[in-house]
Amino acid sequence: MGVLDAIRQVLGLGAEADATREADPEDLFGMSTAYLTMEADLGFAPTGDAALCFADVDSTAFRRAREEVEAVLDLGEAETGTTADFVEDAHGYHWVVLHDREFEDLVTSVHFASDTLVEEGFGSRLLAALFAFQRDGRTAYWVYSFRRGSYYPFVPTGGRERDQRTEFKLESVLDGELSVEDDTAYWYPLWPEGDAHPWG
Template sequence: MGVFDSIRQVLGLSAEADASRDADPEDLFGMSTAYLTMEADLDFAPTGDAALCFANVDSTAFSRARDEVEAILELGEEEAGTTADFVEDSHGYHWVVLHDSDFESLVTSVHFAADTLVEAGFGSRLLAALFAFDRDEKTAYWVYSFRRGAFYPFIPTGNHERDQKVEFKLESVLDGELEVEDDTAYWYPMWPEGDAHPWG
């Protein structure tokens, strides 16, 4: 099974079939308080980066929805300072990548992008939302799986390895504050390409 098939199975069809609850973009607002706990209790500070990952659809309606997201985020850049990039990774997945030193603005922007696609009827194309944190040159991500309706921690350490000890520490501290995925089989590693973030 290739990387593309693994992502599709764990974050896509298999996760949807095994979903314990419906995904809801409103869940993303849990990060508005969780980031304070990450910083105060775990010394992980927000990097100012977040991203929404989705599978593209070759349709006019989807293009319109994506254009709406892009237009509103451009307005947001002028008003709030949140910048957005639209990128495609090497696996063919699309990302809305957001940058802002104000973490709550990041959460609001990711929620807006996800909610717009859901309202347009493309919620099934949403795969994950990621929020990045740093501590001692180590980057940790909280990943929200739209197919599972839950968060999980992911800390890559290089060479397709991850720091599971710290991941479980994050889970133990944030469980209850976030809807954390209780089946670790769905803690899918979204490996960075080189030293970059998973979105490249």
């Protein structure tokens, strides 16, 4: 199985059949308090970056929905200063990449973007939302899987290695504050390209 097929299976079609609960963009607001715990209890500070990953659809209706997301985020930038970039990764997945030093504004913007796609009838195209944190030069992510309706931690260490000890520590501290995926088979690694974020 290739990397692209694995992503589809874990975050996409396979996970949809195995979903433990219905995903809800409101779950994203759990990060509004979890980031405080990440910093106070674990020493991981927000990097000011978050992202929303989705699968594109070659249709006029989806292009309109994407334009609506862009319009919503443009309005948000005027209010909060959150900037947004739209990028495509090496696997053909699309990302809305958000930047803001105010973490709660990031959470709100990711919610607005995902909720807009849901309201436009494209919630099934949503794959994951990522929130980035850093400690001592190491980046850790909380990943929200829309197909599983749950979060999981991901801590890449370079190459195709991950720091599972830190991931389990994050789970033990944040479980209960976030709806953490209890089946680690679904803690899918979203490998970054080099030292970049998973979205490139």
